[in-house]
Amino acid sequence: MKRLFIITITLILAISNFAQDIEAPVNPEFVRWQQKQLNGEAACGDIPYYVAPYFQNEQNSTKDIQFDPVYDLRSEGYVTSVKDQAACGVCWTFATMGSIESFLLKSGEGVYDFSEQNMRTCHGFILGDNLTCSGGSPKKAFAYLSRIDGPIDETVLPYDADENATCTEYRASDFCFNQFKIFPSDMAVVKQAVLDYGAIYTNMYYDGVYYNSSDYTYYYDGAEDTDNAVLLCGWDDNKVTAGGTGAWIVRNSWDDDWGDNGYFYISYNDTKYLTSVAAFPGYKEVIxxxxxxxxxxxxxxxxxxxxxxxxxxxxxxxxxxxxxxxxxxxxxxxxxxxxxxxxxxxxxxxxxxxxxxxxxxxxxxxxxxxxxxxxxxxxxxxxxxxxxxxxxxxxxxxxxxxxxxxxxxxxxxxxxxxxxxxxxxxxxxxxxxxxxxxxxxxxxxxxxxxxVNVSNIIENNGDDFKLYPQPAENLVILEFNNEQNRTIEIYDIRGRLVLTTESSSNMLELSLNELNSGCYFVKVLCKSNVNTKRLIIN
Known part of the structure; x- marks a missing residue:
């Protein structure tokens, strides 16, 4: 009997080790979108997820929270300006950039205006019949945001709505985003996400028949697939719509002469709003x-x-x-x-x-x-x-x-x-x-x-400097060839700025008493020149 038991266990382990993995079922909404794409039908705007995210309704921490009846990020100063996507189906890029700009504002990083043009041309996915005016999703957006390809500043690559525009590759100018969350459509969860992270990416089905231009409200109760990505910026429990009382405050990307200066109000009871809800609430500065x-x-x-x-x-x-x-x-x-x-x-x-x-x-x-x-x-x-x-x-x-x-x-x-x-x-x-x-x-x-071998990135641009002693202990000396205005920055090995100062002298002593032992990078900025050297502190 003991031998039979051992053989049985061995057989079970062998079956487990050689079992074939099984792929998750494809989201039916994505299948419908894909068929439209392959048939050459209009399939721009919002793309469903290939695999539907799984929610088991166990995150109940927000269920008992009482929210204010009205919350508007416009009043809080946590939204950037309204933009215009023009005749180009890249609403998803505007919803994404609006979300991360809002999150950075809320995080104390200041006002940023990022380039939708770079995201729509350099995302790396297959282009549809609308070329670089093709649709997208939060997952598609985060693929771009998370690999240090972007975001870049709008002034570097302005938006032009040309579907034939091609990719000009850049490296993210300030931030790499390293967190991405997909939320359920639960009202309390969504409200809490807006409070925590600022404006968030959402989607909807849009048809002008269901839009009331007299009070800027929208209500749809049908079953069509979503086709428009928009930015959720708050709520008003008292707002009356054709779908009842209560509405979300939403920003479109159709310029500020549409709706209520670019905003409108979607009924809480809209059947297709909040099909996809996402935010990008994590980032690090890049060097x-x-x-x-x-x-x-x-x-x-x-x-x-x-x-x-x-x-x-x-x-x-x-x-x-x-x-x-x-x-x-x-x-x-x-x-x-x-x-x-x-x-x-x-x-x-x-x-x-x-x-x-x-x-x-x-x-x-x-x-x-x-x-x-x-x-x-x-x-x-x-x-x-x-x-x-x-x-x-x-x-x-x-x-x-x-x-x-x-x-x-x-x-x-x-x-x-x-x-x-x-x-x-x-x-x-x-x-x-x-x-x-x-x-x-x-x-x-x-x-x-x-x-850690910074020689790979040092630019020997004629404004070289000496850095000593190496390794340093309590102080380090920077010696330059001449006197002119310079900014000196020290970064730790994780890319965090730990010390900055200004100097116009040809020699500068910096105290290192506040820094721990380890490897650092000393960056000197002078006019348009940048020079970086490694500093070891004992």
Whole structure:
């Protein structure tokens, strides 16, 4: 009997190890959109998610909160100016930029005006019949925002509404966004999100028949698929519409001569409003030494799993310089999911070895993308490989592992080979990649790093300076060739500005008493010139 028991256990483990993963069902709304796209029908504006986010209605922390009957971000000073998308179906870019501009205002970063033109031309997804006036979604927008391609300033690339406009690649000028949340349509959750994050991305079905131009209200009670992305900026419980009392305060992107100076009011009872609700409430300032290791340039398309709530992903990266790995991130598709990270130095067959760090577990509140700092960054040499393992646990949802893949008429990513694996147990790994038939997929795991060899970014522009002693202790001296106005900035290894000062002298002593031991970067800005050097503090 004991031998039979052992054989049975062994057989169960073998079946588990060689089970085939099952992809999540495609969202029916996306299927309808895709068919329109392939048929050449009008399919601009708002694109449904390829896989519907999973909500289990367990995030009830807002249920008992009493909200003010009226809340208007215009009165709070947390919205930027109304814009005009003109005859170009990229409402999704305006809803996105309006949301992150509002969030930055609310976060104390000041007023920004970002380029919708760069997002609509450089997102990287397949263009529809409307070319760079094709539609999008929050997931499509975040793919662009999260890979340091943008946002860039509107003055660098102004909007022109030309569907033949092509991509001019830039690097994000100030911020890289590293958090993305998709909310359920629950009224209390949505109101709390507006209070927490400012204006948020939403969508609707729009037909002028349902718009009342006399009081700027809108109410639709049908079942057509959504086609317009707009910016949710507050609410008014007392606003009367054709759908009853109570309305959302919404900003369109049809200029300020439409509606109530660009705004209108959508009934709480509208059947298609809030089908998609999202925000981008996480960012970091970027400097030239920042890099992200990832393969999923187009973000997150679908999910897979082994008919269980737990699954594992594993990705191999190779450093492109002497790096400190300082953060990790991944997408998730489930409310209340838990994720854990492990980083290893080596992998031989199914065996991972030389554990470098662990991170988590973390429980996320909503589907989206989440990133986390590594408390003690990992220093790796140029050309060194490392492996990031993620455990996903998604309560009530049997497709825990997110990935990127081809989707006809929507996404055509470059899929890598030999760098991605999945597992049902975290012990036996099965390959994904361009060389695995039927599994041409990239995982959505990312690692954040800084290049500590700043010689790769130093511009020797004639305003060189000496920096000594090295290593420094209590003070450091900067010696210049001449006297002129300069700004001196010191950044820590994570890219955070820790000290700044002005000087017009040819010699400057800086106290380092407030800085901890470690590696820093001293940046000197003089007119249009920038020079950067590494500083070691003992």
């Amino acid at each position: 030239p030494v920042d890099t992200i290791y990832m393969y999923n340039e187009l973000g997150w398309i679908s999910n897979t799993g082994y008919s269980a709530e737990t699954g594992y992903g594993l990705v191999k990266f190779v450093t492109g310089g002497e790096n400190e790995i300082n953060g990790l991130g991944t997408y998730v598709n489930t409310e209340g999911a838990t994720i854990s990270f492990e980083v290893y130095d080596d992998k031989v067959d199914n065996t991972l070895s030389n554990l470098l760090t662990t991170l988590g577990p973390f429980t996320v509140d909503y589907p989206g993308y989440y990133s986390y700092e590594i408390p003690s960054p990992i220093l790796l040499d140029d050309g060194e490989d490392f492996y990031v393992k993620v455990e996903y646990n998604t309560p009530g949802y049997n497709y825990p592992i997110p990935f990127e893949k081809f989707s006809d008429g929507y996404a055509d990513p470059q899929i890598e080979t030999g760098v991605c694996w999945i597992s049902s147990t975290g012990a036996s790994w099965f390959a994904y990649g361009n060389d695995v038939e039927g599994k041409e997929r990239d995982l959505t795991i990312r690692a954040y790093a800084h290049d």
